Amino acid sequence: MLSRQDCAKLDEQDELAGLRDRFHLPEGVIYLDGNSLGPLPKGAVDTLTRTIHQEWGEGLIRSWSEADWFTLPERLGDRLGGLIGAAAGQIVVCDGTSINIFKALNAAMGLRPGRDVIVSEQGSFPTDLYMIEGATGAAAGYTTRLLGRDSDNLADLLDERVAAVLLSNVDYRTGRLMDMAATAKAVHDAGALIIWDLCHSAGVVPLKLDDSQADFAVGCTYKYLNAGPGAPAYIYAATRHQDQARQPLSGWWGHAAPFAFESGFRPAEGIKRFLVGTQSILGLKGVEAALDDFDDVDIEGIRAKSRRMGDVFIELVEQHPHCAGLRLVSPRESDQRGSQVAFDFDNGYPVIRAMIEQGVIGDFREPGLMRFGLAPLYLSCAELFDAVQVMGDCMRRQVWTDPKYQTREAVT
Numbered sequence: 138m139l140s141r142q143d144c145a146k147l148d149e150q151d152e153l154a155g156l157r158d159r160f161h162l163p164e165g166v167i168y169l170d171g172n173s174l175g176p177l178p179k180g181a182v183d184t185l186t187r188t189i190h191q192e193w194g195e196g197l198i199r200s201w202s203e204a205d206w207f208t209l210p211e212r213l214g215d216r217l218g219g220l221i222g223a224a225a226g227q228i229v230v231c232d233g234t235s236i237n238i239f240k241a242l243n244a245a246m247g248l249r250p251g252r253d254v255i256v257s258e259q260g261s262f263p264t265d266l267y268m269i270e271g272a273t274g275a276a277a278g279y280t281t282r283l284l285g286r287d288s289d290n291l292a293d294l295l296d297e298r299v300a301a302v303l304l305s306n307v308d309y310r311t312g313r314l315m316d317m318a319a320t321a322k323a324v325h326d327a328g329a330l331i332i333w334d335l336c337h338s339a340g341v342v343p344l345k346l347d348d349s350q351a352d353f354a355v356g357c358t359y360k361y362l363n364a365g366p367g368a369p370a371y372i373y374a375a376t377r378h379q380d381q382a383r384q385p386l387s388g389w390w391g392h393a394a395p396f397a398f399e400s401g402f403r404p405a406e407g408i409k410r411f412l413v414g415t416q417s418i419l420g421l422k423g424v425e426a427a428l429d430d431f432d433d434v435d436i437e438g439i440r441a442k443s444r445r446m447g448d449v450f451i452e453l454v455e456q457h458p459h460c461a462g463l464r465l466v467s468p469r470e471s472d473q474r475g476s477q478v479a480f481d482f483d484n485g486y487p488v489i490r491a492m493i494e495q496g497v498i499g500d501f502r503e504p505g506l507m508r509f510g511l512a513p514l515y516l517s518c519a520e521l522f523d524a525v526q527v528m529g530d531c532m533r534r535q536v537w538t539d540p541k542y543q544t545r546e547a548v549t
């Protein structure tokens with residue numbers, strides 16, 4: 138049995154423990170939802186305050202040049218690239234994940250003319266599937282093949298009709314981690330292009346976008362990257378595709394000469410053609426502040442702690458006498474798991490609600506998944522112990538018999 142003392146001992150050896158001070162975490166809260174919305178980095182308060190008072194307040198329109206606002210999407214893209222294995226010039230931070238999925242899909246479809254199938258996964262985060270519907274609906278004749286619906290084996294779905302494959306590197310529900318290089322190879326052997334959704338891996342899993350031969354990738358910055366609610370997302374396009382790639386949202390920020398104010402569209406050179414229009418500078422400054430906190434931290438160290446915390450959390454839940462009804466749906470082997478652990482339980486929703494009431498914040502995904510994000514930058518194993526005590530207490534009290542925990546909030 139793992140005791141609280143055992144957990145505290147692990148924390149004593151934790152080289153990342155000091156990083157917790159970089160975040161504002163409210164008193165009395167154990168935050169296991171950083172995979173949905175990362176907490177506030179203290180540095181973001183300073184960066185945003187300075188941006189508001191000096192760059193916006195005093196600099197006014199001049200700050201587009203003098204404070205380098207205009208080049209933020211590429212500059213932040215290059216910095217983010219250092220964290221996810223992309224050389225400079227292949228990422229822009231901009232727009233939302235859904236919008237970037239639309240651009241990447243269209244670019245990939247355009248690079249594979251004559252092919253009319255998009256492959257994805259039945260269990261994908263729904264917006265990914267919705268954007269496939271939107272992108273293929275606008276281009277008549279496409280069909281979709283889904284892992285988990287049409288076959289459980291990707292190889293069965295790949296052939297000379299497939300233009301692009303859109304997959305999540307880490308599954309948003311189960312946390313299952315995919316091998317990017319092996320997947321890309323299978324997709325390329327069929328002549329198709331791979332588009333990765335990195336929402337649940339960037340910032341916790343060491344990624345090698347270039348080395349794994351990724352074609353396109355997208356992701357958000359407000360989960361494990363902690364850039365703030367609704368902060369801008371990013372899109373990666375491998376250098377080898379940039380000259381030929383086209384995306385249909387041909388706005389002036391993606392123009393070769395935005396300030397020439399020409400009447401026809403000419404795409405910019407390189408990754409800038411994936412920009413559309415004016416970006417939220419405050420949002421981008423949130424990304425800048427969030428990346429500051431990763432500058433001096435080794436992503437391999439983050440990964441090691443993430444794996445350890447996942448193992449500890451699973452063991453704590455499984456050893457708790459009142460948690461016997463919970464079924465682990467995440468991979469048990471930490472090398473196959475992202476940084477979250479999910480359990481299936483019919484009354485998962487009321488249990489999560491009751492836990493939140495006691496300060497342990499996880500979240501719930503239909504139909505019965507209790508999901509816990511384990512973010513190595515600010516969590517400790519002792520907190521995991523305390524969180525599981527609260528969970529066990531909610532199970533013992535059978536909180537689902539109390540109607541007040543049954544009503545659904547707008548955002549679960």
Ligand SMILES: *Cc1c(COP(=O)(O)O)cnc(C)c1O
Pocket residue numbers: 233234235236262264265305309334336337357370
């Ligand atoms: C969070 C998430 C999104 C979110 O898309 P937005 O456009 O930022 O709302 C998309 N895909 C996956 C896999 C996600 O986890």
